[in-house]
Amino acid sequence: MSMTYENILEKTAQNPTHANLMAILENEDPGFFQALTRYAYDIKIAEVGRHVYFRGIIEFSNICTKDCYYCGIRKSNPLVNRYELSEEEILREARWCYDNHYGSLVLQSGERRDPAFVDKIEYLLKEIKILSKGTLGITLSVGEQDQETYDRWFQAGAHRYLLRIETSNPDLYGTLHPSTHSWEERKRCLGMLRRSGYQVGSGFLIGAPGQTPHDMAGDILFLRETDVDMVGMGPYIPHEETPLGQAFSFDPIRQLTLGLKMIALVRIVLKDVNIAATTALQALSPAGRELGLRAGANIIMPNVTDLAYRRGYQLYNNKPGLDENAREQRVNLEQAVEALGEKVCYGDWGDSLHFKKRQM
Ligand code: SF4
Numbered sequence: 301m302s303m304t305y306e307n308i309l310e311k312t313a314q315n316p317t318h319a320n321l322m323a324i325l326e327n328e329d330p331g332f333f334q335a336l337t338r339y340a341y342d343i344k345i346a347e348v349g350r351h352v353y354f355r356g357i358i359e360f361s362n363i364c365t366k367d368c369y370y371c372g373i374r375k376s377n378p379l380v381n382r383y384e385l386s387e388e389e390i391l392r393e394a395r396w397c398y399d400n401h402y403g404s405l406v407l408q409s410g411e412r413r414d415p416a417f418v419d420k421i422e423y424l425l426k427e428i429k430i431l432s433k434g435t436l437g438i439t440l441s442v443g444e445q446d447q448e449t450y451d452r453w454f455q456a457g458a459h460r461y462l463l464r465i466e467t468s469n470p471d472l473y474g475t476l477h478p479s480t481h482s483w484e485e486r487k488r489c490l491g492m493l494r495r496s497g498y499q500v501g502s503g504f505l506i507g508a509p510g511q512t513p514h515d516m517a518g519d520i521l522f523l524r525e526t527d528v529d530m531v532g533m534g535p536y537i538p539h540e541e542t543p544l545g546q547a548f549s550f551d552p553i554r555q556l557t558l559g560l561k562m563i564a565l566v567r568i569v570l571k572d573v574n575i576a577a578t579t580a581l582q583a584l585s586p587a588g589r590e591l592g593l594r595a596g597a598n599i600i601m602p603n604v605t606d607l608a609y610r611r612g613y614q615l616y617n618n619k620p621g622l623d624e625n626a627r628e629q630r631v632n633l634e635q636a637v638e639a640l641g642e643k644v645c646y647g648d649w650g651d652s653l654h655f656k657k658r659q660m
Pocket residue numbers: 364365366367368371372373374375409410411443615
């Protein structure tokens with residue numbers, strides 16, 4: 301029986317067709333799930349090794365000009381206390397990452413395109429490079445911008461950018477967002493980021509309302525066609541103050557299983573990219589991120605945002621780690637990684653091997 305599983309997975313690794321991927325996503329046999337994650341884990345070890353990289357994530361503002369129907373900090377949610385960290389506060393958290401030998405950090409916020417925001421990011425990038433003597437790698441995750449802005453930030457020191465396409469199906473995208481949000485524009489942004497020179501990351505909402513296995517199989521092929529270097533995707537978790545969250549019947553086990561299956565399939569199909577075990581997995585199970593590593597992920601993004609602000613950045617309900625300070629979290633995560641027989645690589649950017657190979 302397990303030979304049959306192996307054969308299916310082998311075939312998918314060599315030639316991932318839409319039909320194969322869909323059949324795997326629809327297979328609910330627990331034995332198959334075990335075989336899938338084991339197979340993906342072996343590919344991870346062969347392609348990227350037993351190395352886990354921490355990226356300290358600073359959620360520096362929850363002010364957003366967009367209105368995604370699933371997101372707790374969408375602009376139309378009047379119940380959110382809006383905040384924006386000062387430059388000094390952000391630089392203090394960046395210094396913490398540097399002092400604790402994190403190789404990289406992520407600057408994330410809601411989306412804004414006004415000049416003051418663009419200038420602030422550019423200033424922060426330059427200052428972080430100075431305070432870390434050029435050693436901290438910087439990922440940005442601040443949404444859709446124009447080519448000039450992406451270029452400016454790249455010149456100022458950012459070298460990776462995460463922009464989730466959320467779904468590869470434009471029609472589904474249309475049901476998850478207001479009509480003013482454009483799937484085509486988002487896709488164009490991925491091309492602009494590549495032109496600026498970034499390592500480009502993308503990803504999806506997994507198990508979103510209305511999403512089918514057909515869509516999810518398409519998502520994996522989208523990542524492959526777009527030739528991304530990094531993948532950040534998380535199971536959809538409803539937020540009660542959003543239009544979609546109110547209507548969704550939520551099954552945490554199903555969402556966790558789907559999330560792990562997608563990590564495993566992305567590892568099997570894309571092989572040498574960086575894949576994040578996201579906090580959304582941990583929201584579904586205390587061991588969610590470790591399970592993510594076991595399914596093929598190799599990146600963890602510990603939250604280093606000041607505790608005072610964390611409650612303000614809830615994209616979904618029951619986001620974990622609201623009371624765990626950056627130091628406690630680092631110790632807990634490190635123990636969990638070591639328990640898996642893997643190693644946290646401090647002081648190393650941990651760039652996408654896929655990106656490096658493309659540069660050769
Ligand atoms: S998902 Fe991002 S862009 Fe959309 S409302 Fe939330 S923070 Fe803003």
